[in-house]
Amino acid sequence: MPVAITLTVNGETLTRLVEPRETLADFLRRDLELTGTHTGCEMGVCGACLVMLDGLPAHACLMFAVQADGTRVETVEGLTGSAALADLQRAFHERNALQCGFCTPGMLISAEGLLARKAMPSREEIRDALSGNYCRCTGYEAIVDAIETVARRRAAGEAALPFAEEPA
């Protein structure tokens, strides 16, 4: 039997009926069409489904949508729209820290979670923070470089330039 939940997604408060068995990841993707949250392993290993739940990274595949009742969820779409990730996205782009891009939303959420907790992490700490994010194309070196660059830029007080796609 569907259950009514009320939550804030990317700044917008909404009420929806959800099946108790539906995961938060499926709810975001199917019901709200926020397909930036990717489903990879669907068992909490690959990190592609990470979202910010009340400000902290969490696996959308490891909780039911009903458990998100009353919470504040931010997906990669919301964090892109508010430009919160703009400098990270730019640095990923500059450093070629993605190829297929499947893991990237989760990488960005983990990176943002780390930098919120620790402004100037060591490379070792960055690697540790990414230990639950699988990338199968680029390897991690470029991703670690990009996050390190952003930590330095933020510490230097550099304003994030808006990230714009290059014309084809």
Next chain:
Amino acid sequence: MPALALRLQAPERLIDIAHIPDLRGIDLRDGWLRLGALTRHAEAHDHPLIAAHAPLLALAAPHVAHPAIRNRGTLGGSVALADPASEFPAMMLAMGAEMEIAGLQGTRRVPADEFFQDLYQTALEPGELLVALHVPAAGPQHRCAFDEIARRRGDYALVGCGVMLTAPAREVESARIAFFSVGPTPIRALAAEAALTGRRLDGEAIRLAQAALSQDLDPPDDEQVPAAMRLHLARVLIGRLLGRIAEGP
């Protein structure tokens, strides 16, 4: 949740206990630290009372899964599931913790030594709920160390261990040592504990404890590593941990 996602479990009913306030909270009373079952892994990482009085949990927390899992995972959930490769159940054993269990007949407390019974099998009866973990508060007379050997950070450990020594002076008054990933449950190394008790913690004592592990552990062969290698890694690990304590801060 992974067990549900993989369709390994299909419960008829699932009850969300996340909003029961009595299952939260961390307080120190009469020499015991009471940790509500819903205490998050990330709190074990950061909470000042845990750092001061249950340092083994704080040492183990960074090794439990990954940061995003630690934001959601709970101590009670980990202990009640009793995965033999998990850090926190073994630390309950090493700390001599007691589990507070609520049921229709009231509440009861079960020592960690009796709580973990077999693979994923605990003293919890149907209809019972783990509500809190009680940890004897550690003080300056205690020395502890934790580590694990895993192929990659965040992976399940090949072998892991927590050591808790009562050693107000140079001699070890008593010891509790618990291993994980070496059998169907977290396992106390009683022979190694006995080898240390009443001795000064020096190279000879550490060698005796390492040798005693063959009486304590009988790890299975599996697809990851053969039994003999797991036992070898356990000896290496206990040597490192006791060495770390002997060197002292």
